[in-house]
Amino acid sequence: MTTLQATEQTINIGQLIVASPEIRRGRPRIAGTGVTVQSIVGLFKLGLSPEEIADEFGHLSLAQVYAGLAYYHANREQLEAAIEADHIEAERLDQELMESQSLAA
Numbered sequence: 158m159t160t161l162q163a164t165e166q167t168i169n170i171g172q173l174i175v176a177s178p179e180i181r182r183g184r185p186r187i188a189g190t191g192v193t194v195q196s197i198v199g200l201f202k203l204g205l206s207p208e209e210i211a212d213e214f215g216h217l218s219l220a221q222v223y224a225g226l227a228y229y230h231a232n233r234e235q236l237e238a239a240i241e242a243d244h245i246e247a248e249r250l251d252q253e254l255m256e257s258q259s260l261a262a
Contacts, residue, residue, distance in 0.1 A: 173224035184239070185228055187221045195240060197225035 175188045185194040192214060200210045207222045214222075229236050 168220065170220070170224055170227075173221055174228045185232075185236075187217060187225060190216065190221075192217060192221075192225075194225045194228050194236065195243070197222055198229045198236065198240070201226060201229075 173188055174185050174194065176183050176185045180186065181191060181193050186192055187194075187197075197210055200213060201207075205213065207219060207226065210222045211217050211219050
């Protein structure tokens with residue numbers, strides 16, 4: 158018999174991160190939620206601790222936050238490229254908005 162109680166469930170951390178093309182444009186996210194790894198990383202880069210990130214979302218466990226951060230660190234190059242692409246797209250949209258507002262004035 159193990160020291161784990163029969164009511165405790167072991168979590169396979171490989172199942173904490175999922176990606177589906179139809180949800181969040183296929184971005185890696187916390188299973189069962191719409192929270193993307195990029196969202197967790199963004200808060201982490203702002204200086205929030207994993208505990209603060211879990212509190213910020215309210216419905217994420219600390220294990221889920223750490224899984225997101227582990228996924229980021231294991232796939233850093235790929236995720237940094239996605240973050241940069243999002244940043245470029247946001248700047249493009251801001252520029253279009255400014256141009257359309259100046260034309261309307």
